[in-house]
Amino acid sequence: MTTASFRQRHASQSAGDAGEHLLSIGQSVRLKSAIGNTTGQTQVYRITGMMPASAGAPQYRIRNAEENHERVALQDELELVDTAGLNAKATLMERTFGHGQGTKA
Incomplete structure (x- = not known):
């Protein structure tokens, strides 16, 4: 194997590092831009x-509890939301499915 063929073979691996997902499923985020808001x-x-990744940028499916559809957003368009203070006393079920707002007797 020549140096040139080694570089060609491993060029896609090093380029893929730029498209690494930094966020995880279940995390709360908000869109950085307010387009459409x-x-x-x-x-x-x-x-x-x-x-x-699309054009080297990782993509995520995101959903808001008030909408009936999912959106697709690039990683660069998202910022993490600190929900530690908001949900500190909520149970796992409440954090996952909400507080049952609309089911009050």
Whole structure:
């Protein structure tokens, strides 16, 4: 194997490092830009899936509890939300499925 063929063979591996997923499924995030946000409020999304990189940038499926669909966002468009203080006293079931808001008797 020549040096040139070694570089060609391993070039895709080193290029893939730039497309590494830094976020995990289940983490809470918000979109950095407010494009399409007509309410002026920042919405919190939960990562529901990881997708292959597009143009070298990792992609994620995200979902907001108030929407009936998922969105796809690039890693560069997302920022982590600190929910430690918000959900510190909530149980795992409440953090996962909400607090049952709409089921009050």
